[in-house]
Amino acid sequence: MGGMGAIFWREARLAWAGGGGPAGPAAFFLAAITLAPLAIGPDPDLLASAGPGLMAFAALLSVLQSAERLYGDDFVDGTLDLYALLPIGLPLLSLAKTLGQGVATLWPLPVIALLGGLMYGVPLVSSLMLAASLAAAIPALVLLAGFAGALAAGVRRSGLLIALIATPLMVPVLIFAAGAGRAGFEGDERALANLGLTAAISLGTIALAPFGIAGAIRSRLG
């Protein structure tokens, strides 16, 4: 387990030092939620009701946007070979690695979603609910992106492949995370249920995705 900590911190540090850390996903997310009202129009009611869904959708896309580097770089520079030879085993390793990168690069998303919600005229409580559900969704999103990234590691135009693999898998997370914010906005008591389901999907993904990622890495290396 000590090894997992070392890998988590190294990956977080590398994501910060080598890849601009949270700047990429945060900029993408900000751009998306800033541009959307220009396309939708200035109607305050419309913006407030569309806000939570838009925010969850933009967050999903910004996770996908950085997925290509998650395992692709390690495949090219030989790190993946070395990781595969560590006694810790690939499932635990990929869990620590993916969450390390995810936390380092995606932590601003719930914060931006909270501010974005307020900017769209979503009430504070529902904005908080949306931010909480996005925070709960991040482990699932980043592990699914990691799974797709591992399957596509070293493949040309892996970005396209990753989008095709990961998008369908992310559908439930999108529905529940957006649902929490929307139900909160509509004064529906199902907001907490949606939040709970988002967290449940994340926990399930934490338990299962590492084995998928490990299998994908093994088949890419073999």
Next chain:
Amino acid sequence: MTPFQPVSLAVEGLALSRGGLRLVGGLGFALKPGEALLLTGANGTGKTTLMRTLAGLVRPDEGRISCEEPVEEAVAWLGHSDGLKPGESLRMALRFWADIHGASRKTILPLMRKLDIEPLIDRPAGQLSRGQQRRAGLVRMALANRPVWLLDEPAGPLDGAGRERLADLVAWHRSRGGIVLAATHQTLDWPDAGHLALKAAA
């Protein structure tokens, strides 16, 4: 460095293929503690595939690889690429590899001195030359403190002085009871190392 448990390595009847194409068949050899084996052969004869198979990264078609310890605990690997991150300083990278292998961080500097890259410790790997990166890769591999070293083209980017340092490092490892296997195109002058030439399969 804390001593490791020396192991021997035996390979019998190994058959390998890549992309469905048979490369090697009926390959066998045995190495006792302190021995070294140089693999030679033209491009595409399966040197890298053999090394990756010995490391457990690729499954052989047939045959057996036996070693007293499980491969993941016996093998230290140096592949074509050195596993360095362009933005990471050697200090941070080597500290990580020392920690993850349970080696003392105090072993980093002596090993860097052996390969004459001690002054580069705070440089990001991306600013180093290929030869310097390879030397750092050798330090990383030695830090693992494993009995079996698998080196795929270790001397490729090294200059004359680097090859001498490599030979010293290998001699040091063998004196501790370690095994060294290297696939190479260069002539490596390692005292009483065995030779195995891979030929293209018919």
